[in-house]
Amino acid sequence: MKNHSDSPDPLDILQKKLAGFGEYSIRKTYYPELQHKLDELERFKALLDQSNDCIFLIHFPARALVDVNESACRQLGCSRREVLSFPLDKFVPEEALARICELVAGGHEQGSNQDTIITRLNKCSGGWLPIEITIRLVSFNKELYGVAVARDITERMRAEKVLLENSRMLRDMELARQIQLSLLPLAPPELPFVVLAGCCVPATHVGGDYYDYYLREDGQVDLVIADVSGHSIGAALMMVECRSMLRSRVHSFSSTGDMLVFLNDLLYEDLNQSGLYITLFFIKYDPLARTLAYSNAGHVLPLLVRLDGECQELDAEGLILGVRKGVEFEEKQIRMQAGDLLVLHTDGIIESENSSGEQFGIDRLCAIVQARRSESPQAIIDAVLREVSIFRGATPQEDDVTMIVMKAV
Numbered sequence: 001m002k003n004h005s006d007s008p009d010p011l012d013i014l015q016k017k018l019a020g021f022g023e024y025s026i027r028k029t030y031y032p033e034l035q036h037k038l039d040e041l042e043r044f045k046a047l048l049d050q051s052n053d054c055i056f057l058i059h060f061p062a063r064a065l066v067d068v069n070e071s072a073c074r075q076l077g078c079s080r081r082e083v084l085s086f087p088l089d090k091f092v093p094e095e096a097l098a099r100i101c102e103l104v105a106g107g108h109e110q111g112s113n114q115d116t117i118i119t120r121l122n123k124c125s126g127g128w129l130p131i132e133i134t135i136r137l138v139s140f141n142k143e144l145y146g147v148a149v150a151r152d153i154t155e156r157m158r159a160e161k162v163l164l165e166n167s168r169m170l171r172d173m174e175l176a177r178q179i180q181l182s183l184l185p186l187a188p189p190e191l192p193f194v195v196l197a198g199c200c201v202p203a204t205h206v207g208g209d210y211y212d213y214y215l216r217e218d219g220q221v222d223l224v225i226a227d228v229s230g231h232s233i234g235a236a237l238m239m240v241e242c243r244s245m246l247r248s249r250v251h252s253f254s255s256t257g258d259m260l261v262f263l264n265d266l267l268y269e270d271l272n273q274s275g276l277y278i279t280l281f282f283i284k285y286d287p288l289a290r291t292l293a294y295s296n297a298g299h300v301l302p303l304l305v306r307l308d309g310e311c312q313e314l315d316a317e318g319l320i321l322g323v324r325k326g327v328e329f330e331e332k333q334i335r336m337q338a339g340d341l342l343v344l345h346t347d348g349i350i351e352s353e354n355s356s357g358e359q360f361g362i363d364r365l366c367a368i369v370q371a372r373r374s375e376s377p378q379a380i381i382d383a384v385l386r387e388v389s390i391f392r393g394a395t396p397q398e399d400d401v402t403m404i405v406m407k408a409v
Contacts (some may be wrong), residue, residue, distance in 0.1 A: 017269065047050040054121065054131075054150040056088070059143065060104050063088040063097075066145070073257075075152065078124035088148075092123050092133070100135060104144070112249060113137040123152055130157055177202065180236055189215045193287040193338075193394045196221075197377035199403040201348075201385070201397070208235035209277075209346050209400035210243060214250045219287065220249055225344040225404055226280040227299065238276050242267060256282045257318075257331035264321045268395045271322030278321040281344055290336045290408055301346045303366055305373055307339030311366040314342075341373055341380070342406040348399035352388050360391050369405075377405035 054072035058066055068083050076083060076091065089097055096119035105116045114136045120128040133150040141375035188196035198211050208228030215221050224246060228235040245266055253259040259282055271277055279299035285292050298320035317331035352360040368387055372380050382404050388401065
């Protein structure tokens with residue numbers, strides 16, 4: 001016979017039904033659903049722990065840390081228990097804390113529940129991390145919490161610093177470019193029986209190409225075209241030094257060869273120390289007599305295109321400037337006729353390459369000048385630049401392009 005005390009307690013039966021256990025379960029599927037929810041929570045927690053960001057759950061107004069992910073513990077250099085034993089004040093500086101308190105105090109009234117702050121995160125063992133922290137206010141069971149996600153921005157700050165430095169460098173380089181271009185002739189001199197034109201197109205912000213005209217009191221004109229090795233600031237500075245020396249002493253020499261001897265000996269030490277060198281072609285022309293004297297310091301050979309179309313290169317013995325002191329430079333002379341063209345250029349023209357690696361070459365340059373020899377020097381320069389650009393196509397310009405065209409009339 002069953003004892004009264006063995007009868008099921010109605011309260012116990014109700015509890016078991018609510019818990020979903022035993023034969024009294026209201027729903028047999030309650031436990032599997034609960035387990036599924038727990039599994040989802042575990043997976044979510046694992047995702048949070050695998051994040052590279054530091055994630056904190058903060059209880060307000062006490063600013064107590066309620067929960068934290070593994071990444072935060074790792075980056076702060078302390079255990080989860082240690083992190084949770086401190087308030088938020090331990091890990092962020094006063095100015096950031098003031099912003100957070102301001103958000104908590106007035107965020108809801110102002111219609112805002114989120115803020116992003118660039119600050120730092122203090123480590124347990126000393127030191128700190130630069131971070132961008134985004135904090136959002138949430139409510140659970142009428143209690144106010146903040147979910148804070150702090151991201152290490154060390155690499156971003158380093159990249160921004162590099163970008164800023166590059167931006168400053170580009171501004172400086174552009175300023176250097178403008179200064180360098182201002183040192184080139186604004187316009188050629190106007191002379192009887194001769195028409196002149198020149199141009200310089202640097203490959204980068206600054207280059208080593210240079211050209212100039214020097215008008216003498218007796219009506220003769222000196223022409224110079226030069227190419228300093230490299231495309232750096234150093235090459236540009238060496239070009240400026242060469243220009244300064246030429247301008248100060250060009251009228252002191254009647255011989256083009258003596259002019260180059262002077263330049264070579266004076267520039268040798270600076271060129272040798274910098275590891276640079278200069279190629280240069282120097283001309284003295286008498287428009288009335290139509291006599292052309294010239295000397296060469298290892299520069300690419302100019303073209304002389306006669307009225308009848310004959311194309312020849314001008315050469316004279318002489319080493320590149322900066323190789324050694326005491327070098328002699330040969331001076332040669334020729335006579336020009338009305339309609340003859342002289343084309344001085346740097347290797348940036350004939351060594352321009354297309355996508356196949358083929359160079360523009362001296363033959364193409366000669367053919368363009370021959371075909372347009374009846375046109376003005378400026379029109380010939382424009383045609384050469386256009387044809388070089390078409391030939392190069394999408395291939396970037398690797399070297400400075402500089403030309404002087406002189407026409408005897």
